Amino acid sequence: MIIAVTFIFLFMTGRLFVVQVVGGGALQEKAVDQWTRELPVKAERGLILDASGNVLAGNAESFAVFVRPRCVTDKEKVADALSRTFSIDEQALLKKLGDADRSEMTVARRVDKKTVEKLNELDLAGVYYSTDNSRVYPYDDLLWSVIGITASDGSGIYGLEKYYDKYLRGIDGEFLYEADLVGKDIDGKTPSYVAASDGLSIKLNIDLEIQLIAEAAVDNAYITYTPKSASVIVLDPSTGGIAALASAPRYSLNDPPKDDVEFFNKAIRSPVIVDAYEPGSTFKTVTAAANVQEYLSGNPAAFSPDHVFDSNRYRVVGGRQIKCWSTHANGKHANERLQEALNNSCNPCFVDIALALKKQTMYGYIENLGYGKVTGVDFPGEASGMLVPMSSVTDGDLARISFGQTIAVTPIQLACSTAAIINGGTYYAPYFAKEVVNSSGETVEVFPKRAVTRVISEEASKIMRGYLEQVVAVGSGNKAYIEGYRVGGKTGTAQKYENGVIASGKYVMSFIGFFPANEPKYLALCVVDEPVGGQYGSTVAAPVVKEVFEKIIKVKKIKKQ
Amino acid sequence: MAEFFNGRFLSYDKKKDGALAVVVILLALFGVVAVYSASNYNAAADFGSPYYFAAKQALGVAIGLIAMFITAHIDYHRYFKLALPLIVVGLVFLALVFVPGLSVEVYGAKRWIDLKLFTVQPSEMAKFFLVVFIAAYFAEKPERARGFLSLLPVLAVGGATCLLIIIEPNMSVTVCVGAVTVVMIFAAGVKLKVLAAIGAPVVAAVPLLIIAEPYRLKRLSAFLDPWESPQGEGYQLLQSLYGLASGGLFGVGLFNSRQKFRFLPFSESDFILSVIGEEIGFFGTAILFAAMFFVIMRGFKAAFSARDYFGYLLAVGITSVYAVQVMINTLVVTGSIPPTGLPLPLVSAGNTSIIIFMAAFGVLINVSGGGSDDGLSLRKKPTLKTLD
Numbered sequence: 001m002i003i004a005v006t007f008i009f010l011f012m013t014g015r016l017f018v019v020q021v022v023g024g025g026a027l028q029e030k031a032v033d034q035w036t037r038e039l040p041v042k043a044e045r046g047l048i049l050d051a052s053g054n055v056l057a058g059n060a061e062s063f064a065v066f067v068r069p070r071c072v073t074d075k076e077k078v079a080d081a082l083s084r085t086f087s088i089d090e091q092a093l094l095k096k097l098g099d100a101d102r103s104e105m106t107v108a109r110r111v112d113k114k115t116v117e118k119l120n121e122l123d124l125a126g127v128y129y130s131t132d133n134s135r136v137y138p139y140d141d142l143l144w145s146v147i148g149i150t151a152s153d154g155s156g157i158y159g160l161e162k163y164y165d166k167y168l169r170g171i172d173g174e175f176l177y178e179a180d181l182v183g184k185d186i187d188g189k190t191p192s193y194v195a196a197s198d199g200l201s202i203k204l205n206i207d208l209e210i211q212l213i214a215e216a217a218v219d220n221a222y223i224t225y226t227p228k229s230a231s232v233i234v235l236d237p238s239t240g241g242i243a244a245l246a247s248a249p250r251y252s253l254n255d256p257p258k259d260d261v262e263f264f265n266k267a268i269r270s271p272v273i274v275d276a277y278e279p280g281s282t283f284k285t286v287t288a289a290a291n292v293q294e295y296l297s298g299n300p301a302a303f304s305p306d307h308v309f310d311s312n313r314y315r316v317v318g319g320r321q322i323k324c325w326s327t328h329a330n331g332k333h334a335n336e337r338l339q340e341a342l343n344n345s346c347n348p349c350f351v352d353i354a355l356a357l358k359k360q361t362m363y364g365y366i367e368n369l370g371y372g373k374v375t376g377v378d379f380p381g382e383a384s385g386m387l388v389p390m391s392s393v394t395d396g397d398l399a400r401i402s403f404g405q406t407i408a409v410t411p412i413q414l415a416c417s418t419a420a421i422i423n424g425g426t427y428y429a430p431y432f433a434k435e436v437v438n439s440s441g442e443t444v445e446v447f448p449k450r451a452v453t454r455v456i457s458e459e460a461s462k463i464m465r466g467y468l469e470q471v472v473a474v475g476s477g478n479k480a481y482i483e484g485y486r487v488g489g490k491t492g493t494a495q496k497y498e499n500g501v502i503a504s505g506k507y508v509m510s511f512i513g514f515f516p517a518n519e520p521k522y523l524a525l526c527v528v529d530e531p532v533g534g535q536y537g538s539t540v541a542a543p544v545v546k547e548v549f550e551k552i553i554k555v556k557k558i559k560k561q
Numbered sequence: 562m563a564e565f566f567n568g569r570f571l572s573y574d575k576k577k578d579g580a581l582a583v584v585v586i587l588l589a590l591f592g593v594v595a596v597y598s599a600s601n602y603n604a605a606a607d608f609g610s611p612y613y614f615a616a617k618q619a620l621g622v623a624i625g626l627i628a629m630f631i632t633a634h635i636d637y638h639r640y641f642k643l644a645l646p647l648i649v650v651g652l653v654f655l656a657l658v659f660v661p662g663l664s665v666e667v668y669g670a671k672r673w674i675d676l677k678l679f680t681v682q683p684s685e686m687a688k689f690f691l692v693v694f695i696a697a698y699f700a701e702k703p704e705r706a707r708g709f710l711s712l713l714p715v716l717a718v719g720g721a722t723c724l725l726i727i728i729e730p731n732m733s734v735t736v737c738v739g740a741v742t743v744v745m746i747f748a749a750g751v752k753l754k755v756l757a758a759i760g761a762p763v764v765a766a767v768p769l770l771i772i773a774e775p776y777r778l779k780r781l782s783a784f785l786d787p788w789e790s791p792q793g794e795g796y797q798l799l800q801s802l803y804g805l806a807s808g809g810l811f812g813v814g815l816f817n818s819r820q821k822f823r824f825l826p827f828s829e830s831d832f833i834l835s836v837i838g839e840e841i842g843f844f845g846t847a848i849l850f851a852a853m854f855f856v857i858m859r860g861f862k863a864a865f866s867a868r869d870y871f872g873y874l875l876a877v878g879i880t881s882v883y884a885v886q887v888m889i890n891t892l893v894v895t896g897s898i899p900p901t902g903l904p905l906p907l908v909s910a911g912n913t914s915i916i917i918f919m920a921a922f923g924v925l926i927n928v929s930g931g932g933s934d935d936g937l938s939l940r941k942k943p944t945l946k947t948l949d
Contacts, residue, residue, distance in 0.1 A: 001744070001877075002861055008888050009854045013847055015895045019805045020843040027806030034803070035819045180602065181823035 037179045042131045043170030045154055046199030048147060048161070049437070050208040051243075055138055057147055057161070057253075062110040062134045065119065065127065069097045069105070072126030081122050082107050085115060109152060110134040135161075137253035142211060144250035145270040146379075146432070158268050160202065160432060163380050167436055170199030200444065203435040205241030210234055213551040214246035214524075217544045222248035225531030225540060231272045232548060233411055237419035237514060237523040239449035240428030242377075244548075245272055273377060276385040276408035277508045277527070280494030281345045283404030283414070285468070285512070288342055289421045290365040291353045292463050293456040301356045305463075309336050309349040317351065318396040324348050325493075342467050343475025345491060347403045354402035355395060362398060363390045368455045369417040369427060371409055376429045378447075385409040404492060411510075415525040418512050422465045422488065422520050425456040469517040479542035480513045482550055484560035488520070489513030489545065491538040496530065506530050511541035515549055516561060524548050577633065577930030581859040584852055585629070585907065585922045589622045589915060591849070592833075592908035598816045599836040600829035600910065614829050614910050621912040625919030632923030636932045640924070641871055644697035648718055651690035654683035655725035672729050682913040684726050684734045689921050691722050691738065692745065692878030699749040700871035706749035709758070715746060716759065732770060732777065733889065733901035739763055740885045741878060748864075748877040777899075784899035797832070800825040801894050804835035812842030829910040831902045834894040849908075850891075856922075857884045863929035872928040879925045883907075883918065 019027075048057035065082070072078050075097045083090035086108045096105060107127075116129050135150045148159020156165035173196035214232045221230045231247035251257050251267055258264050269275065294302035303309075313328035314321050324347040326333050333346045341349035354362050366372070372387030386408040388397050400406040409417075412430055420427035429450040436445035456464070468488035471477040477489040489512055496506040509531055514523040526541040526548075533540075552558070597615035604613035640647070658664050658671045665673040665680055673680045695715050698705065705711035719742035727735040743763070747756060771777045787795030787802075804820035807813060818839045821828045828836050838846045860880025867873040883906050890905045892898040904911050906918050 001748070002858070005854075005857055005861075005884055005888075009850060011897070012888065012891045012895065013850055015892075015897050016805070016838065016846055016850070017843055019802055019895050020808050020838060020846075021810055024806040024809055027802050028809075030799075031803035031807050031820070031824075034824060035822070178819070179822075 035178055036176050039128065039130055039175040039177075041173035041175055041194070041196045042154065043172050043196035044198040044439075045135065045150070045170065046164075046168040046439075047201040048164075048168075049201055049203045050206045050211070051204060051434070052208070053203070054208045056143060056204070056206070056208070058136050058138060060134050060136045061131070062112055063116045063129045063131055064106055065108045065111055065116065065129055066104055066106045067097065068126050068128065069099060069102050070126075072097055072124075074125065077122075078124050078127060081119065081124060082127070085119060086111075139208075140252050140254055141250040142208075142215065142253075143206065143245070144253060145247060145268055146206075146245050147253060148268070148380075149253060149256055158380070159270070160204075160379065163378055164202045164433060167202060168199045171197045173197070198439050201437040201439070202433045203437050203443075204432050205236070205239075205243060205434050206245070206432065207243045209555045210548075210552060211244040211246060213548055213555070214244035215248075215250070217547040217551075218246045218248045218526075220547065221526070221528055221531075221540070221544045225528060225533050227531040228529045229271050230526070230528045230531075230544075231411060232524055232526045232544060233272050233415050234522060234524045234548065234552075235415055235419060235430060237423040237520045238428075240416060240419065240430045241434060241449065242430055242432050243522070245270070247271055269381075270379070271527070271529070272411040273379050274381050274383045274410070276383050276410050277529070278405055278407065278494040278497070279409050279414055279510065280404040280492040280508070282418070282490050282492030282510050282512050282525075283407065283409070284342065284345065284350050284402070285418055285421055285464070285490050286365060286369055286371075287350045287353050287362070287402045288338060288467065289369075289456050289460065289464050290357060290362060291338065292467075293365075293460040294357055294361060296457060296460055299357070299361070301358070301361075303338065303353060303356065305338055307337060309338075309341060309346075309352055311335065312348065315348045315351045315399065317355065317399040318394055320396055322347065322351055322396075322399055339467055339470055342471050342490070345403075345476050350402040351399040354398050359390055359393055359395075359398050362401070363393075365455070366401070366407075368453055369420060370413055370452070371407065371417065375410075375412055375416050376450075376452075377412060378431050378433055382412075383410050385413055404494065411525055411527050414510075414512065415523060418490075418514070418525070419520075419523050420455045422461060422468065422514055422517075422523070424458050425454055425461040427452045427455050465517050465520070468514075472513065476538045477511065477513070477542055479538050480511060480546040480549070482515075482546060482553070485515055485549070485553065485558075486517035486561055487513055487515040487546075487549060488517040489542065491542060493538075509540040511538070511545050513542070513545040513549065516558075518561075522549065522552060577926050578859055578863060581856065581863070581922070581929065582629070582633070582926050584855055584859075585919065586626065588852055588856070588907040589625060589919060592910075592915070593618050593622055594815070595833055595837050595908055596829050596910045598818060598840060599821050599833050601816075602822050603828070617912060618910050618915065621915040622919070624912075625916045628916055628920035629923035629926075632920045633926040633930075635924075635927060637872060637875060637924055637927045638932050640693045640875070641697050641700065644694045647690040648694040648722075651683070651687035652718075652721060652725065654681075655687050655722065658683060658725075658729060670729050670731060672731055679912065682911070684729070684731060684738075685911075685913045685917045687722055687726070688734070688738055688741065688882050689879065689917060691719060692741065692875065692882060694718055695742065695745045695749075696871055696874035696878055699745075699874055700869070703749070703870055706746065706751045709755050712746065712751065712755065712759070715742070727770065730774060731902075732774075733903040735770075736901070737882070737885050737889065737903065741881050744881040744885075745874060745878050748874060780901070781899045784896070787896070797826055798896050798900050801832050801835040802896055804832075804839040805895065808839040808842045808846075810843050812838070812840050812845055815840050827902070830904050831890070831909065832894055833909045834891060834905050837908075838894075853887050857887070859929075860884070860925055863925055867928055868931045872932060876925055876928045879921045882921070 045059055047055050050056055079090050079094040079097060083093050146159055148156060148161040150161050151157045156162040173194045175193050214234055218230045218232050229247060234244035235242045291302050295304055311334045313324045333344050336346055336349055374382045374384045397406050416430050429452050433447050435443045438444050465488055468490055469486055472480050472487045472489045476491050480487055480489050492510040494508045496503045509528045512525040514520040524545045526544040528540050531540050596618040600614035601611035605611040657674050663674045664671045665675050673682050698715055723735050723738050787798045804825055818836045820839055821836055825832055825835055857880055860876060864873050864876035867876055886903055886906045890903050893900050904914055
């Protein structure tokens, strides 16, 4: 019996040692966790700034009001005061206050300081307040679909708010106090305070002035042509920095149309980054650049600048006829060299180039210029467009790709590709954010421009700039011509397909332009989806880019050349 | 076994075990402090005074000290004749629990009777009355332990006591009473074959008892995996382990328990050991274990050196009531066996328990002293058969 008792006591002591000492750590952590209650102290979300520091997304001081039912001493008084302040049903609130299972409930969010001060004077036991910063967008609908929005908890859920959330959100602090099982705080225990560390601000390449210009221009086009959407992207071709990205229609970021979820999900998409379209003639810049570079590199298949293309309207490829958009009647599109082919945007010439260079060479350029893959822009949900894989591309496909059909691109892909062609031949990844700034305004991180690959040589690029300047000076892009300034560009008009067949009367009109043509600083692409009225990119989109450039010249006080 | 005890019964003028008395009193006083620490928050919140439980416990210890002093000086042989009346009283009190108007129902169990001035828990008394009965029964004719039929009265009375307690319901005390009965029968020298024959149905009854009350099954599964329902059945055990774990080697300091802030249910009664472990750590608790072990060993010493067979069985019985309860409580609190509600004797809050245990230890001390009267009781001694 003594042996049995001794054995059991040894077991008891051993077991005690195991529980208290050996396995103690993990259990202890859980215990500490249940002893403390925390009141969150919201970190202030970082700002989103334009290139010169204008606030595009900021914060307003606001509070969350919440109740711990178990700590409420006078339920009627609390229910009465809260229901009147926030116009909620008093009876329902009273019922919730009586629910012992609820340890905490939020009564209202984004409450302004005055209301909280008033409530605080009533000295309601069991009612608590915590800072709950709310997002404010001073320019309301500016950069709609780019900035994105935040959720009710303050985290970014779309656009740049989402992409840079880890910088912007900061680290919430907390007010820790020790409480008993039901949440009553224990007298004599000092609460601990962990300060919130505020979020970092993001400084964008976006230039508020240019953004305003772009939005005004886009709005004009939207009013004039009532398209499904109209957008303009302006970037610095020498860096890939996005100076403006405007689209219409736009909605208020402060009061986004969230009621209809389906509508909202469509509206918040940025068409420039997440929607692919068949570009049409603007893509001829790729084919032309390929030819110029191949010619300079001595590829005998490439055409010399003096080569005169066959004036026939038709080409037969793979047994199927491909024709030019122009009838070629009355001497139109006759005796074209590459310059005239670009000026006239003559399809058969580009078919000749693509077929002459063959698919390996063409795909080398197409892929180097970023098609078929994402650009890597700092934005969530970027689309990669559609490019027939080289292994399965037919001559017919290649012929159509040469003038921008049988391929789908995003506007930002086209803008970056064109930028590489005219900036001296380097492909830069586009980017919105250039710096991370702390709350005292110091730069803590810089996002430099990112050269992805060299696409064509300086010389080839220079030749392309000359060609495209001529397109605006004397060719189909003349609606973008500005007296005294060297503007280059290319138009595009693509028919839309619906269920695999061409939809009559439905076009995507576009124009890509840049200036000054000798040393491009601004590159703008305008895309108008299904305009009503105008038929060509030259008439619908080129004037938009012209308007943007003219206003940039004005606000940036750029002198005539 | 008979030969083993022969000769020892001759020394009539032994000294009472003073060390045992001191340790028992220290444990009881420590209990008052522990009860205060474990209950002051709840007591202040629910009863308006942090001393609510502690004061009751102090009163219990005071009465217990008096009771212990008295029983230590009453010749234990006097209980020999009282054995039958005592067990009858014990059974009647157990039955009174079910009388409407007298019974106090707590958590769906009828374990207390309301005597207007105070409430008592009859099962606390009945355990010891049963011990006295069994001791007297075997002491009267030691050969009763040898036969099977002669065991039946013990089994019947023990069974009746268990039955009345199990329908309260109070499984843990039932197990305790059953275990003590078996220990005493064993100590009386029963043949192992017979013991096995008695033990088998008892062991077989355990699953039935578990199935009878669904909460026991839940507790069993909660014991096997408390994390499955940390807010439900597993809650109590987890909270107990949290407390112990927070204590570590040296504890968080007396009165500094955090688990007592309502996290640990029954912190001042069944789970007081968890609060103690949290406050004085492994080392402190190990010292407490040592004290409890000392009490049990001295109890057995008193038994083996008892003057006669009645004293021997009485000491074994009292000591095993204490030992069984200490061990079950400790194993429950450390999560070694499925949770069951049993206080830590001498330490946990509970008036009836502390008074009766202290009185019982008084009897044990009297046994250790050979049963001399010290002038407090009548001089007349019953004639007892000693073993030969």
